Amino acid sequence: MVNIMKKYSLAFVMLAAFIIIPLAVRTTDVHNVIIYILIYAMVGEAWNLITGFTGQTSFGHAAYFGIGAYTSTVMLEYFHITPWIGMLAGGLISAALAFIINFKMFKLKGHYFAIATLCVAEILKTIFSKWTWVGAGDGIALTPITALIPDVGKSAVAKLAWLSLDVRNRLPFLYTTLAVFCVIFIICAALENSRIGFYWKAIRESHEVAESIGINPRNYKLLAMCLSAFFASVGGTFFAQFFKYIDAITVFPLSVSMIFVLVTVLGGLGNVYGPIIGSVIYYSLDLLMRRLTGSSGTGLDQIVFGALIVLVTCTEPRGIMGIVDRIRLKLAAGKRGGESHE
Amino acid sequence: MIGQIIINGLLNGFVYALVAVGLSLTWGVMDIVNFAHGEFLLWGMYGAFWIWALIGLDPLLSLPIMVVLIFILGVLVYLIVIRRVLNAPGLTALLATFGLSMVLKNLTQFFWTANYRNVTNPLVSNKSLKLLGMYIRQDYLVAAAGALLLTILVMTFMDKTKTGVAIKATSMNKQAAQLMGIDTNKIYAITFGLSGACVGAAAALMASFTPIYPEACALYSTLAFVIVALGGFGNIKGALFAGLIIGVAEALGGYLVGTSYKYMIVFIIYLVVIQIRPRGLFGW
């Protein structure tokens, strides 16, 4: 227990911060940004599984993100099913789709695979933007849950099942998002240290080595991809509930896939902390820049921000976590009086 | 009608190839995914536009200027940013170019706002030549000729000049190239510059018929990624042919299936082809 506390001390510090800050700073603006951070960190963790741990670059995670958003929304709007179930259904559909698509796709190497994932997301974007049943180019505007099911919340269980995912109660929604993120984070951290995680890393380093220790790389890659798709899809559900409006151009484009890449690589690729750290940095800076310069309409915020990304990548290729590790090492070295301890 | 659609597709395909050839150089040769490629194109187009707007020189005539300017931009980008992330693990280089693309794109917004700019009454206009009842746009025809010429030039350069051979050698095996006395740092700088020069030429050719605004090049660069992969990495001839295939597929597919689906068809083609040829159409 103490060991876990020590090993994941950073995680506990961050968890405490995520619990306290929304209570201390009560503006919708800050709450929104925290929800943003958690949703994108969630999908970042998902993306990290397949790209960071297993080494298969995906530029198309928006595909699963979008399916999650659409599935839960359609189930809620058309069939009045709680998004909690929609979230699981979306996850299963995404995982199944990931399995079917990637069954054959994993024979592709490197960039050929990355471009293929991009194509899958783009194809889905077109399909959903023309599919009348899901609103086609109009998208779907989510009806407030209380308007959709007027007698909701009679029992405590029903209340929890429905209203915890109603963003109009912003703070509960934030904590729900946090809770689900924690679950995903814990699963990812556990996987990283498990036998499966070890195999994934072996595959990432070398196919031949992986095969020589008697594992089938494709099966393990498929496992990583399906899990990854599932989690990405969960993120999509939260996105839909958060914005209450989705259309194909909002959830499926390359720019969305790139956000997942961006936050994870910025934080630290192949590190469970990467996505959340990257997401925190990205969105708090994004908000700060927008509030400082945004309404001037000059794009200055984006310029400064882009320059910062360049600066970080040029100084520390392992992302922010690389910088954190260095500081840690330095502190540890200081404690031991300069004695090396690696 | 089908003839007209195919002609349109071919001409458009040449324009795609024009953009893709530059990308093929950095991506195929250096294994750097340059997300700022579209922004190089954007800067080229703005450059051509402003030369036209300020001193009245037609974009087509400013082509040599844009080639030189974007070559310099490419080299600078390499020296300032790419060089530092070249040996970094994972996708760090990609992230760096992504940050760069944000900077470059929003600088155009900062300097020149999001307004649409058009070069009016360019030297070659959108008037058409008529051939067998089909309309062939002059501006696209010139761009197509430019694309063909450019591809041949780049290929000749790679095959016949010492620098070209050195670039190839470096792409095959960097350590070996270094042992052979090749200054790989210089070679990379030249490759990046060359990629920029291609885009500069593309920009000058395209500025006559494309509305210019900060988001103008988004789809061009996405398609360029698919085209380079479809053609096979590092294969310049592959990029040209893949561009043409994509152009025709887009036009024909759009006509037969529905214009909203035209890009979807492009992406499906990639997925199908890549199953049969996992290293692209012309990959080695």
Next chain:
Amino acid sequence: MKKTRRLLALVLALAMTAMMTACGGSSAPAETEAPAETEAAAPETEAPAEEAEAPAETEAPAEEAEAAEEVSGDAIPIGAVLPLTGSSTGEFLKAAMEVAEDIVNNSHDLDWDLAKNEGILGGQKIKVTFADHQASADIATTEAANLLDQGVVAITGAYNSGCSASVATQALEYGVPMVCGSSSSASLTDGTTYTFGPIFNRVAANDEQESIEFFEYLKLLNEKYDAGIKKVSIAWINNSYGIHADEMFRKYAEENGFEVAASVSYEATATSFDTEAAQIKDSGADAVFQASYIGDLTLFAQAYSSLEFHPKAIVCYCGGFQDASFAQVAMDLGVNAYAGGQACTAQLSDKLPVFAYVNELYKAKTGQDIDGPALEEFASVIIAAQAIDAAGSTDPEAINAALKAGEFEAPYLITQKVHFDENGQNDIMPAVVTQLIDGKYEVVYPVDEYTTSEPVVE
């Protein structure tokens, strides 16, 4: 070398932490939470599933109280969410809103009380606060929430129909009225697609009103100018705006006895429209409708010309047609067939003195004549101010009631007034059909004292 890099990294990390704390600090109000609550939340970390329950009741009232608190400043805050960056031309819309602010706040020598008097509610000024949604519906949501948090009493914007829906959805949550300027999608006010009807008001004509007017115009061309238009086709962008334009187009084409030859949809980001244009030409249409923004419309215009396709009329649902840069494109191509709905045109200056005055102020800011969307955004701020004045208070609920109840004086529009129906649509048709004749927007329909030119049929 390594040392400097390490140092740089450290400085960077420090700078970032500093910025993050600054971020938290700058956006935090003076309010601090009772420590008891944070403590209560802390032990729950082990069982994340339960967390959702705990703070459930504390939230909503706190937010409202805060919003109300900040309205105590001197100027009355009005929010405006616009696409200031991205692919649309938000800066012009912003300039128009600033002109409106000026008209309301300062004394102007016009025969119009709102302009003559300084401020509203007996001298109080208004302050329009701008936010940038970058043409993205999700950013529109967070930006609107931020403005609403700052206590704006009314919100305006957002140009793109999808973004207007996002902003209105947020506004509904806060019970703050929205005056939407130029978004034209019929779905915003159809009363069924969205739930924000009770707080939503739109100045611009919607696709349905425009469709009715366009087909009347085509019939006029047929009857009076012998244009012989029978087949009509439409090219529409595949988004909320285009879908409803297409729907209304088909509905009213049928009602008015025109044959729909082709309905071609396209993706906003496409690089060329030669295939689409060839399809439209192939359909043999006598008149073409366009639901397009400026970039795509320009490419379409070029493609039509290069195919030597010259329909009798090319009728555009608001959007790109109204952009001044398109007038130049059409003139260079030597085509006079383009027509479309407009709230105004500079050609009307002689007939509408207030409009001429507004246009002068706008021109001084931007260097060009005011166009339809800009005038509609101008109107949205003016109407918000008028509603506050009519309500006699800055209470959002009262303002909303005033918006839904009254008729608003609009001497800058041909219609002279604006009135919103129960779904928030301006039901006094606020647009005329203008035709681009030699690069000038001439009013060609309806035929009345505001008509500035006869239509040209080629």
